[in-house]
Amino acid sequence: MSADADQTDFQARLTAVADAVEVTLDRLLAPDTLPNEVTRPPRLLEAMRYSTLGGGKRLRPFLLVETARLFGVEGVGPLRAGAALEMIHCYSLVHDDLPAMDDDDLRRGRPTAHKAFDEATAILSGDALLTYAFDVTAGEQTHPDPGVRAALVLALARASGLGGMAGGQALDLEAERRTEPHTAAFVLQMQSMKTGALLLYAVEAGAILGGASPSQREALMHYGMALGAAFQVADDILDAESDTETLGKAAGKDAGRNKATLVAALGLDAAKARRDLLAREAAEALTATGLGARTAILAEAARFTVDRKS
């Protein structure tokens, strides 16, 4: 198969998973209450839907779903775990955009949640999305084995919490308040938490759902770590080179803010070299899974991660 055909297959698969995740999120965020819920307040639910539906590449759920599929595990389980992961990602964007944080008005080309609703509703909708992600992950439909569900909850919480994504955002904000330049070591640590941890969880969750062997899981985690790092340096490069219209969010803000980025720490050329190296490292890590050609879709995902334009 030619590289072009691979690319077409990948895009079709990415779209198919994004559509299935959208349907899953739409159903999970319906007005109907679940057992033990009193009522779902309409405005809060609307804000939760606003920030999760109709947007995004769904890269994280895609990685989760495709990793589980390597082991023949498909359908509602991985889609629910992927939708929960996307809720965590979306909640983090809502809170990061708040006036007290990055103070952004634009996200995916639309007003941010606190602009479209109000600040209190934005905070609460983020809290509720974060909480609901654990509800969905722990639910029986996600996997029949409660041991698998408990393992997913534990991994998701650790990736999202003070030693992962939330901690990474705290470090990022502290960095912005400093005036001296940031070391590459600091930027790498911060990014491995802020964006890397959740991308790694996507692959880890797929491995947990799929019942990967320890060596397969190790290889997949290696892939996930390289991919996560590649993703973030690609993001830094995009911010430095792109414009607001293409990006769908404010571009070029990093330089003006003493933001901790690899472009600032290493320079643009070194950042690009690192990005390409990491994408190759991610693809190569897949061979150690022993799963052969089936992993081609994840290798494509690594290429997509560094080639994307927004």
Add this chain to the structure above:
Amino acid sequence: MSADADQTDFQARLTAVADAVEVTLDRLLAPDTLPNEVTRPPRLLEAMRYSTLGGGKRLRPFLLVETARLFGVEGVGPLRAGAALEMIHCYSLVHDDLPAMDDDDLRRGRPTAHKAFDEATAILSGDALLTYAFDVTAGEQTHPDPGVRAALVLALARASGLGGMAGGQALDLEAERRTEPHTAAFVLQMQSMKTGALLLYAVEAGAILGGASPSQREALMHYGMALGAAFQVADDILDAESDTETLGKAAGKDAGRNKATLVAALGLDAAKARRDLLAREAAEALTATGLGARTAILAEAARFTVDRKS
């Protein structure tokens, strides 16, 4: 045993559990990282500790620990589940106090988190506490059976989320923006979500950990619902009658804000009658557990809930 002796036993037990919960929280919020955590950012961790340690009656963990103890389940498991529950309670206070929400400067007689730190750190520390609560609940040390841990996660998420606590806070804030008086039916629904759901979870979690039979669980849930309702109407009465110094937070704010309270909806006398009725209902529900005198401590807890001065 006289009522006075009961009271002394209850206070001693309440203090003992509060001390054990404090130690558990202190250990969980240590600087040491857990597997898969990159690092725990010191300032974020400090803010998490500030909002959870050294304060509060620990009523929710107490109810959880004592309910589990009815079935002979004691030690690290219930303490971890109780500490996780307390993290959820504390995160909700941190976010509720934010300028965009209730805009409070004082909590438990100390500056609120966004005053002691800053708004971004307060938001993130709340997010991280909420997330960590699920980490702790899902962890192996909480219970050897992953089915029990998954059930706890599911119940905790549902009690805290859009159909529970977070949804209740959203309704409460919306109510404040209206100018017409609130119906008792609305106030009851909002309160059953905002404060009731988490108190009910405390009892539910104890029943799950203890392996209560379906009928015992039903009786305990009845107790938990009555106790939760009694707690909140007692809170409304305290706000109407107490002063800021005794309460450790701003008092008398409800009336000035068109806050949805039962005192406003029913009048002070009817609210007090309801409070006392609910406390009795809670105590009586315990007889249906068939556990006899062992439940006396929970009956005391119901009495304490309505008799407290802050």
